[in-house]
Amino acid sequence: xxxPDYYEFCCRVKIVAGHxxxxxxxxxxxxxxxxxxxxxxxxxxxxxxxxxxVSRALGDRVQxxxxxxxxxxxxxxxxxxxxxxxxxxxxxxxxxxxGGGSVMDTAKGINIVVSENAEDLMAFSGVGALKRPLKPLxxxxxxxxxxxxxxxxxxxxxxxxxxxMAFGSYFLLPDISILDSRMTLTMPPFITxxxxxxxxxxxxxxxxxxxxxxxxxxxxxxxxxxxxxxxPLVVKNPDDREGRLAMAVAACLAGIAFSNSMVGLVHxxxxxxxxxxxxxxxxxxxxxxxxxLEYNLHKMxxxxxxxxxxxxxxxxxxxxxxEQRAQKVVSLIRGxxxxxxxxxxxxxxxxxxxxxxxxxxxxxxxxxLPQIAAAALLDGASIYNPEDTDYEDNLMVLEAAWEGKPxxxxxxxxx
Amino acid sequence: MSIIxxxxxxxxxxxxxxVAIFLWFTGRAIQAxxxxxxxxxxxxxxxxxxxTFSLGCLPCGPWMVVGxxxxxxxxxxxxxxxxxxxxxxxxxxxxxxxxxxSFQESTALATARNRLITDGEIPQALxxxxxxxxxxxxxxxxxxxxxxVKRYPSWWSFGRKLGGRIGVYTRTLLGI
Numbered sequence: 001x002x003x004p005d006y007y008e009f010c011c012r013v014k015i016v017a018g019h020x021x022x023x024x025x026x027x028x029x030x031x032x033x034x035x036x037x038x039x040x041x042x043x044x045x046x047x048x049x050x051x052x053x054v055s056r057a058l059g060d061r062v063q064x065x066x067x068x069x070x071x072x073x074x075x076x077x078x079x080x081x082x083x084x085x086x087x088x089x090x091x092x093x094x095x096x097x098x099g100g101g102s103v104m105d106t107a108k109g110i111n112i113v114v115s116e117n118a119e120d121l122m123a124f125s126g127v128g129a130l131k132r133p134l135k136p137l138x139x140x141x142x143x144x145x146x147x148x149x150x151x152x153x154x155x156x157x158x159x160x161x162x163x164x165m166a167f168g169s170y171f172l173l174p175d176i177s178i179l180d181s182r183m184t185l186t187m188p189p190f191i192t193x194x195x196x197x198x199x200x201x202x203x204x205x206x207x208x209x210x211x212x213x214x215x216x217x218x219x220x221x222x223x224x225x226x227x228x229x230x231x232p233l234v235v236k237n238p239d240d241r242e243g244r245l246a247m248a249v250a251a252c253l254a255g256i257a258f259s260n261s262m263v264g265l266v267h268x269x270x271x272x273x274x275x276x277x278x279x280x281x282x283x284x285x286x287x288x289x290x291x292x293l294e295y296n297l298h299k300m301x302x303x304x305x306x307x308x309x310x311x312x313x314x315x316x317x318x319x320x321x322x323e324q325r326a327q328k329v330v331s332l333i334r335g336x337x338x339x340x341x342x343x344x345x346x347x348x349x350x351x352x353x354x355x356x357x358x359x360x361x362x363x364x365x366x367x368x369l370p371q372i373a374a375a376a377l378l379d380g381a382s383i384y385n386p387e388d389t390d391y392e393d394n395l396m397v398l399e400a401a402w403e404g405k406p407x408x409x410x411x412x413x414x415x
Numbered sequence: 416m417s418i419i420x421x422x423x424x425x426x427x428x429x430x431x432x433x434v435a436i437f438l439w440f441t442g443r444a445i446q447a448x449x450x451x452x453x454x455x456x457x458x459x460x461x462x463x464x465x466x467t468f469s470l471g472c473l474p475c476g477p478w479m480v481v482g483x484x485x486x487x488x489x490x491x492x493x494x495x496x497x498x499x500x501x502x503x504x505x506x507x508x509x510x511x512x513x514x515x516x517s518f519q520e521s522t523a524l525a526t527a528r529n530r531l532i533t534d535g536e537i538p539q540a541l542x543x544x545x546x547x548x549x550x551x552x553x554x555x556x557x558x559x560x561x562x563x564v565k566r567y568p569s570w571w572s573f574g575r576k577l578g579g580r581i582g583v584y585t586r587t588l589l590g591i
Binding site for chain 1: 523524526527528529530534537538540541544548561564565566567568569570
């Protein structure tokens with residue numbers, strides 16, 4: 001295990017996990033002096049009946065009847081300001097965010113506005129602008145993937161000015177995260193598959209990228225083992241409550257790992273593919289993960305080899321020659337993608353050319369790969385990747401991922 | 416009652432001098448590389464017309480300021496006062512600055528270890544890091560440059576390396 005000269009690690013989130021974890025929320029809010037939370041969610045979550053479960057669990061010990069269920073798929077400044085007014089007008093004293101990344105980001109944005117009594121959210125953008133604790137925020141994730149219930153960042157879009165504002169502060173960490181198996185039980189298999197692979201990409205990249213440290217490593221290793229074991233089972237059997245809880249916990253572990261060690265090429269290319277083609281983030285992560293490993297293998301083979309133990313167990317680890325372990329990890333991840341493809345009846349794409357939109361048209365035509373390769377040069381994740389990347393490197397990886405062929409590692413430029 | 420004395424931080428004149436000279440030389444070398452190397456030229460062309468960035472050590476310098484003036488890249492000295500700076504790359508302390516600028520730690524590793532703080536647009540900061548990497552390859556022998564950058568560009572042609580090095584050094588020393 002590598003011991004860096006210096007590193008930072010922070011996760012001061014109270015995490016409650018279980019099949020009935022939601023029922024703990026009233027106690028935790030009362031402990032923090034809050035009795036009237038604003039519940040924030042989106043139409044999809046509300047439509048799936050998850051808010052009813054949350055409301056029943058909250059009971060009448062706190063007054064949680066104010067529910068805003070119109071958070072859009074992309075966080076939006078106007079929505080943040082409108083819901084902040086709703087919070088103030090109703091004298092709320094806490095926020096419960098039930099949903100995925102957009103709901104969490106919106107909740108964090110509202111919390112800045114109401115806690116700082118701010119008119120202009122922009123004044124708090126960037127890193128370190130917040131100087132004091134915010135109002136109590138309870139995060140209830142409804143997917144097992146993003147890890148945003150334990151991350152210290154938020155991205156809010158100003159659609160009028162076409163601006164994307166990023167906020168980073170330890171004060172943005174939710175106070176409480178609730179991992180309850182009921183929240184993911186109804187998630188369709190193909191969404192379970194890609195969000196699970198999103199969590200896998202967080203854990204794996206956290207384990208081999210430049211900011212890795214012993215504390216993030218511990219979280220990443222646990223997450224990798226749990227996801228590899230439980231993800232195919234949960235996709236095959238969506239009603240598996242134990243598996244659902246295991247995946248929620250694994251995604252949380254992976255979130256803690258990557259928010260303290262950052263991510264690299266896989267997210268770098270994934271963000272660019274998402275912004276150019278609008279394809280789901282988790283699917284990009286699933287496809288690109290083996291390529292990120294292959295691209296960095298010549299620099300981090302020993303570190304990547306350690307992932308084989310939690311994935312395949314002691315017998316396989318010992319039976320695999322040390323110099324082949326990293327390559328074996330790549331094969332197992334490719335195999336996992338193949339399994340998920342088979343279980344979901346082909347909906348889980350294995351390569352970029354297999355991603356289709358709702359009309360069945362290819363979402364990532366081959367001729368946009370140069371555009372994606374160029375867009376990736378603007379993304380900060382590249383800084384934490386062990387090997388350097390330029391436009392040609394990005395394009396080479398994207399072409400291999402588009403075709404679904406293993407990366408020709410002899411073409412990777414080495415210093 | 417015990418007497419409490421304020422502890423003054425050491426001035427570290429040698430480290431400060433090394434960092435100041437390195438930043439002065441690198442600033443002039445960036446100005447030179449923008450004329451000599453097509454990749455550096457392209458990176459600057461993608462940045463705004465009046466773009467300025469600074470690199471230096473917290474809390475009290477030294478600093479290096481480089482900017483575009485009517486499209487021409489210029490080293491603007493060590494003081495950014497009176498000029499808006501779009502990207503500020505701040506090294507946490509003079510000691511950390513010495514660590515990075517004496518090539519004991521690459522820029523990427525320094526960022527990963529929270530020693531280099533970026534204030535400004537990330538895409539522009541990434542462009543500056545790419546420019547700094549190229550300039551370091553021109554200024555330093557391979558053995559040392561390999562420590563400063565993530566990947567030494569061994570695929571560059573001999574002509575680019577030699578011609579670029581002569582051009583960058585000549586222009587840096589003459590300040591043109």
